[in-house]
Amino acid sequence: MTTAETETGVLAGEQRMLIDGELQLTSGGATFDVLHPASEQVAGQASDGTIEDMARAIGAARRAFVTTDWSRDLDFRYHCLTQLAQALERNKERLRRILITEVGCPVAVTGSQIESPIAEVTHWAEHGKNFDYLIDNGVHDTPLGPARRKIHYEPVGVVGAITPWNVPLYLNIAETVPALMAGNTVVLKPAQLTPWSGSEYGRIVADETDIPAGVFNVVTSNANDVGAALSADPRVDMITFTGSTATGRAILAAGAATVKKTLLELGGKSAHIVLDDADFNAALPMAAMMACVMSGQSCILPSRILLPRSRYDEGIEILKTTMENFPVGDPWTPGTMQGPQISETQRQKVLGLIRSGLDAGARLITGGGIPPDLPVGYYTQPTLLADVDPDSLIAQEEIFGPVLTVTGYDTDDDAVAIANNTIYGLSGEVSSADVDRAFAIACRMRTGNVTINGKSHFGIGSPFGGTKQSGLGYRNGDEGYKEYLETKTIGMPE
Known part of the structure; x- marks a missing residue:
């Protein structure tokens, strides 16, 4: 980290997206401006990804889920996420400056948006390592004789994460790290107003961890239809989204054709x-x-x-x-x-x-x-x-x-x-x-x-979710981890 990066003041983030293990600009090099809300000035640019970029990212995630050992190698996932936590810690002052630049969050209250999510990476690595993925449910009488039943928790598949701008790094972590630790591959679409909290995350994954190509992807874009393409793509097995209830309804509709599993944290009026x-x-x-x-x-x-x-x-x-x-x-x-x-x-x-x-x-x-x-x-x-x-x-x-x-x-x-x-x-x-x-x-x-x-x-240890039109499902706690897993019951001889 350079001396300039440890000083206070506006700092532009990573312009490039992460697709299939490669940090890259969109085809043609199109970018969009990122404004610093305290000065109303342009702080820098982010790559303006396209529907084609999103399709490539989804394809990479699908391929990584099917062809690599990521979904099956718990120890390797633990190793990679431990690396990630250490890398985020090394980069935290750069991430803090980018957060303040993008969001305008006061430096005095950035702890919950920087230190907390870094700690959560370690939490989810430990939680996932110690989670019981196979449970013996005992012997049950059936018309065909006794049967032992076992419950197997396994990853959902490709998870699309669409995150908001208010606490961008925190929610980028909260919506992707438990999914990764559970064995899924991920495509992250950060909010248009805060792309760097996603692209910097992607840079850190690419440069400072052993997470395989395609397991984690980041597509930034200033176009709403790019996020919509993630919600609708049949190769995506699950969407996790935090944001407005109106957008949540649109995501539910987009995923209905493929009956996607959907985890939604939506609006509140508490x-x-x-x-x-x-x-x-x-x-x-x-x-x-x-x-x-x-x-x-x-x-x-x-x-x-x-x-x-x-x-x-x-x-x-x-x-x-x-x-x-x-x-x-x-x-x-x-x-x-x-x-x-x-x-x-x-x-x-x-x-x-x-x-x-x-x-x-x-x-x-x-x-x-x-x-x-x-x-x-x-x-x-x-x-x-x-x-x-x-x-x-x-x-x-x-x-x-x-x-x-x-x-x-x-x-x-x-x-x-x-x-x-x-x-x-x-x-x-x-x-x-x-x-x-x-x-x-x-x-x-x-x-x-x-x-x-x-x-x-x-x-982090307690389930968090909304009722009525404030969402579906849970984050945090054991309930939150299980959202990124499918439950399979297996009947077998006693």
Whole structure:
């Protein structure tokens, strides 16, 4: 690593894609620009892959799955992923600078996007090495006599991974490493706004590991139809996707003809129910901070705060104070906790939803626009809206910006009904001095994950997935690993 690469500041990433073990540009050399959202300037280029490039990558993955020992050699997979973890660790400061350049994520909060995914590579290598791929299910009586049954877990085949831009390196790792350790081959299609977190990953695999050609491929592109081609290709056995519910529906439709296995983590509109006996000074400042720390660009963010009417004004004041004092600015500056939105398009979506909330009768408490001291960069003020109608657009649609909505409720039943009044069911939160009461509320929330009194549900050892239109299947935990495996039951003589 050069001295320049260890310094702070904008850093362009790897332009080339990884297809069949070779780092390469697309035919003709076409590229597209990658913008730094804090400066609105072009930071560099990425290869603008085509449908033909995607087809070659899928063909390479199919060939590698069928003709190599990757799916059968557990020890070799463990060796390669241990190499990968070590290589990512060596490259982590370069990856950090690329992440900040692409996303605008403040350097102070990059740990969850750099150190955490590197640690997860080691976790999945160990998990896969120790997983029991063959289980004796005992002897069973049948009309033809006793039969012993064994359950064999085996790789799905070719996995297509389509990842979003909000936490790109983390999700590139989360959607590919367990798949690889389970014995699958992979084609990764990174988000258009954050191609380098994928192409750098590909470079590291090619240059610093023994992962065979074709086992792992990365295709970057600025065209939506390239990702669609991955979803529809009959040579792909499974699609794993994190992103919007609208795109998730399209992926399901594209894979329907071949009945693809599909793992989806989709949108969220999570509610934080603050009960009347809660410690407001403990719960609400953290709620306000979490709304801002990733510029609101988090699917599990509890963006709807539900307050008891008996303490409504008190809660509003605490949220207001925190949001008005939250450090927003240049992501390269230590101490900054909120950077820009990923793009001007995303910022305008956020501002438009704020306007729609005001038009529907919400009351603006603070924020609502562009910070006057940050005229350059895609910044949005931390925004608090009160008196929000639970049926209004801003209470129903995922905002993906530093915006909290507040709605009052009268009873616990009322709070649960409001929390469940959405097509989404990804996450949620309950705050109360009475943990049993909070647990009872959590059990009634129609969502895949709930945090009680700040004790996070999210972790590599616990299953994470959504209900309703927030997704299908699980990441993390043993359940998450099994998503990348097929279950085969074998009957045999006793």
